[in-house]
Amino acid sequence: MGVLSRAAAEVVGAEAVSRAGIWGRLAAVPDHRSARGRIYPLPVLAAVWLCAVTAAGHDRIAAVTEWLAATTRAERVRLRLPWNPWNGHLLPDEATIRRFLDKVDDQALAAALLDPPLTDMPADLADADTLTATSPPGAPDAKGGAAVPGEAVPVRAYALDGKTSRGAKRPDGTRVHLLGIASHGAGALLGQREIDAKSNETTEFRALLAPLDLTGAFVSFDALHTVRSNLDWLVVRKNAHYLAVAKHNQPKLRAFLAALPWEQIPTADLTRDHGHGRDETRTLKVATVAHLDFPHAAQAIRIGRWRRQKGRAASRETVYAITDATAEQASPALLADLARGQWHIEVKQHYVRDVTFGEDASTSRTGRGPAALALFRSTVADTLRAAGHRSIPAGRRAHKTATAALDLHGFP
Structure with a gap:
């Protein structure tokens, strides 16, 4: 089953249309995880973190898994989660989500999240x-x-x-x-x-x-x-x-x-x-x-x-x-x-990171976790401002669903 799951994940990635957008930028982040037992592509885990952190109240790893469990089938397709005929879309557990934070190259992640200019900015x-x-x-x-x-x-x-x-x-x-x-x-x-x-x-x-x-x-x-x-x-x-x-x-x-x-x-x-x-x-x-x-x-x-x-x-x-x-x-x-x-x-x-996202209260301590979380929080705040939200907490409450978060960050 594990072999079929990994194979299905590769097929989904191969059939997806490559766009010069958020998926392309995340794909450029190097994956330093061992290839053995790898089920979830790194861009998928990054997308899960970015969209989950966007929703108000999802600032911890346990909350990210809860947010993911509440997604619909259509939203999981947009997140490009692996799929197999027996279990449907596979959802990463807390350990997998945590390991992503520990191992991700935060400088490459910064280039993927921060470098592209924000588009559709309101005139004011x-x-x-x-x-x-x-x-x-x-x-x-x-x-x-x-x-x-x-x-x-x-x-x-x-x-x-x-x-x-x-x-x-x-x-x-x-x-x-x-x-x-x-x-x-x-x-x-x-x-x-x-x-x-x-x-x-x-x-x-x-x-x-x-x-x-x-x-x-x-x-x-x-x-x-x-x-x-x-x-x-x-x-x-x-x-x-x-x-x-x-x-x-x-x-x-x-x-x-x-x-x-x-x-x-x-x-x-x-x-x-x-x-x-x-x-x-x-x-x-x-x-x-x-x-x-x-x-x-x-x-x-x-x-x-x-x-x-x-x-x-x-x-x-x-x-x-x-x-x-x-x-x-x-x-x-x-x-x-x-x-x-x-x-x-x-x-x-x-x-904003301290008060709205509770960064100072976060106890993520290992690997690149604190730096990666800071990047996700800043990206969410900057994107919400570019979308016209004057209040970051209100903007997060307006994007509680995965569909709203995916649309906000430009995921097709």
Whole structure:
């Protein structure tokens, strides 16, 4: 029976029409499992995980098997589950589903899930992954030509940040830490790498960004990544711009920036926000710097933040940053947007995975499980936003059935 089941699975795969879509991308993920006893093709298990995680309340392995058991015959055909004449469609058990997470190549899975652009995006979200800035005289447009003064120029911007999966621990007791990059605005995840216990985020900086086309784009990150060699590589090798925060891990740089005559420099951008019981005022000042002993630095930035939240005392914070972009390439308004955009990866990736998907409570600890689960969660959130859902929990509740999830992710 086992031989017939495997043979039937091969026939189903052979007869399926190959499309340049989700099945084709998942088929490119290498399968490192032993061929002996293998019944379920790797793309099938990946599709099961992606669609099950889409449905609200199915964030654990046991819930995935329950979701799978509730599928109809037509849905199992679309999932390409193996079939035999005696038992019908075969359903993977918890052990099989768990082994997939442990063994899957998370980098290949990221390429399959995250690289393709999201299509059919609503008009009001079509430009959500870009910033717009009013071009100063002589500023280049997106194609390198001269932009019309005052014209809105789209700017690609990405935020890089790390996140610890608090519930996931390795055999040595260390927690799983993931470094990701997401677009400003839409907050869509572009790539992710797990940080080895003997490594850190800084050493994975280039590996994460190397596969991406960053020509002309801005990359923002926190002070941990303000490292000379990485900034030089980003500008020279990737032809990108950076917005780098300077804190006490770069004491000389921060001291230099703090000593600039900021009181004599006029405020270049002022924004005020009010909502959720909180008032916030942000002021930004910019100074052109020459001969700063840091790779390609062209402008120094000081951001002052004043916050007052209901029931709490008002607080002030001053942040210093540098960028290689000149005043002609990045106006103060754009720099202010870039500084605020760094939080998009926190709000639209990390917060959603923790609160909506319960990532910090997940105890998946072995192999590539935590990294693979993070990819599935991010893919679901990004796809739901692209489909027009403002609320990820509501979007998941709207896709509880396998048919709805299969349609959402483009499975034929």
